[in-house]
Amino acid sequence: MTLVLGGARSGKSRYAEGLIELRPGPWRYVATAQAWDDEMRARIAEHRARRPAPWETVDAPRDLAQxxxxxxxxxxxxVDCLTLWLTNAMLDEAADLAAEVDALVEACRGAAGPLVLVSNEVGFGIVPENALARRFRDEAGRLHQRLAAIADRVVLVVAGLPMIVKGDAE
Amino acid sequence: MTLVLGGARSGKSRYAEGLIELRPGPWRYVATAQAWDDEMRARIAEHRARRPAPWETVDAPRDLAQxxxxxxxxxxxxVDCLTLWLTNAMLDEAADLAAEVDALVEACRGAAGPLVLVSNEVGFGIVPENALARRFRDEAGRLHQRLAAIADRVVLVVAGLPMIVKGDAE
Amino acid sequence: MTLVLGGARSGKSRYAEGLIELRPGPWRYVATAQAWDDEMRARIAEHRARRPAPWETVDAPRDLAQxxxxxxxxxxxxVDCLTLWLTNAMLDEAADLAAEVDALVEACRGAAGPLVLVSNEVGFGIVPENALARRFRDEAGRLHQRLAAIADRVVLVVAGLPMIVKGDAE
Structure with missing residues (x-):
């Protein structure tokens, strides 16, 4: 299990795809994006265009553990990416976020094959004025800590290049 | 002297506590938080709950050098954390910030025992629209540079894991 | 060619100057800042004050490739710094940004001598509410990826200290 963290447009998705493609396919791509608006639709389309067969895409904006x-x-x-899934879960007022995070961590821990999780590192800026953004930042940070603790490798992607935080370089 | 930098909810406080707990206690915890509101009070309570004896807690929202x-x-x-202390100092209109920063750097340089300083890395986001936030970011960056220059070790905590910036891994 | 990334007030400019000063001078400093306001003027003045002869300063807020x-x-x-140049290019409505970025990458690839590029890493915060800021973050991230791919060394500066992302420590 590898956790790939990176900033916006850091090349983290592409790096993570490369990790998976080192293994024999077919590979499963679990997409968490929900197309709320045109900007998001354009990003989703751009990401999909990079993944021809043998990629199989599964959309999981909500039940990621499953x-x-x-x-x-x-x-x-x-899985690309955890922060979009977390956003969806936080915006779902009926959701039990703590239980969903527990279920996600358990699903990751129980994965039988190679699992690569992509997520945005969002905690290195000024404290946001928006309370929801602060809560999101806290939840994302806690989730990353839990997953990093059980991951075999943690990588921080900077300008498309991996910095190894835990484990060995591939 | 170790400077522990990290983002929001990066696990930097917990990592720093672990560094201190490698030494024989009792240990002194210098807390710089000022409980301005409920959100801050909750964070302070959560941090304190992690520190039973032999931790001795000293509150120093303003006179940190002392x-x-x-x-x-x-x-x-x-010391947890420098950014809260800097916020308090910047909001104190009677303060001579440059003199206080000088005094803090001198106190750190003169520390007779192990000293671990925790601080938020806040400079990796978009330029804030708020002028005070920009000034805070500048002051925090300058303070980190000065302390990093005299520290034996500098660590960047990502998802609860240390990336060594200066010095050796412990 | 070295790409020096860092946050606000991370000491990235000073670190980059140190890299150049290891070579025999005179050295050329390509400044991309445009003095829009007093805050920017103060920053430019502070940066210039650090660079006596044998530094030769060239202002290039727009035609950086040239x-x-x-x-x-x-x-x-x-070159200090790419993010200011990118800001200037994005604010110039007559500009063909994609063509300018291509020209810049080509100019960097064709450099005959040591070339050090300084830029702000801006992608590690919460998604900005401002659409222009989001677009800037995306363009900066893409530019960094392209330059990092052709650079011999990529360095992330934290608190004045270099973390090597690609290549060897100097």
Missing amino acids: AIRQGPRGQPVL | AIRQGPRGQPVL | AIRQGPRGQPVL
Whole structure:
């Protein structure tokens, strides 16, 4: 299990795809984006265009734990990205966020094959004035800590290049 | 002397506590938080709950240099965190910020025992629209540079994990 | 060619100057700042005060590719910084940004002497509410990825200290 953190447009998705493509396919791509607006639709389209077969895309804007568990046992899985899933979960007022995060961590821990998780590192700026943004930053930070603790490798992507935070370089 | 930088909810406080706890106690915790509102009070309470004896907590929202100098000679000291202290100092219109920063740097340089300083890295975002936030970012960056220059070790905490910027891994 | 990334007040300019000063002078400093307001004027003045002869300063707020190509062949060149140039280009409604970025990357690839590029890493914060800021963040991230791919060294400066992302420590 590898956790790939990076800033906006850091090349983290492309780096993570490269990690998965080192394994024999087909590979499963678990997409968490929800197309709220045109800007997001354009980003989703751009990401999809980079992934021809043997990528199989599964959309999981909400039940990410289930999407990680399902599928052929041992198949390499890429989740892109955790922060979009967290946003969706936080905006769903009916959601039990703590329980969903627990379920996600358990699903990651139980993954039978290579699992690469992509997420935005969002905590290195000034404290946001918006309370929801502050809460999001806190939840994302806590989630990253829990996943990093159980991951075999943690990578921070800067300008498309990996900085190894935990584990070995591939 | 170790400078521990990290983003919001990066696990930097917990990592810093672990560094101090490698030494024989009792340990001194210098807390700089000022409880302006409920959100801050909750954060302070959460941090305190993690620190039973042999931690001795000293509140120093303003005179941090003095708090670092006092106490038994050689006692391990953790300061958490510099950015809250800087915020307090910048909001105090009667303060001579440059003189206080000089005094703080001198107190750190003169520390007789292990000293671990925790601070938020806040400079990796978009330029804030708010002029005070820009000034805070500048002051924090300058303070980190001065302290990093005299520190034996500088660590950037990402997702609870240390990236060594200066010195050796512990 | 070295790409020096860093946050606000991270000491990235000073670190980059140090890299150039390891070579025999005179050195060329390509300044991209445009003095829009007093705050910017103060920053420019502070940066200039650090660079006596043998630094030769060239102002290139817009035609950066040309400024990199001109000058004595093999002269060490420091560009400070790419993010200011990108801001200027994005605010110029008559500009063909994609073509200018291509020209800049080509000029960097063709540099005959040591070339050090300084830029702000701005992608590690919360998604900005401002659409222009989001676009800037995306363009900066893409530019950094392209330059990092062709650079011999990429360095992330934290608190005045270099973290090597690509290549060897100097």
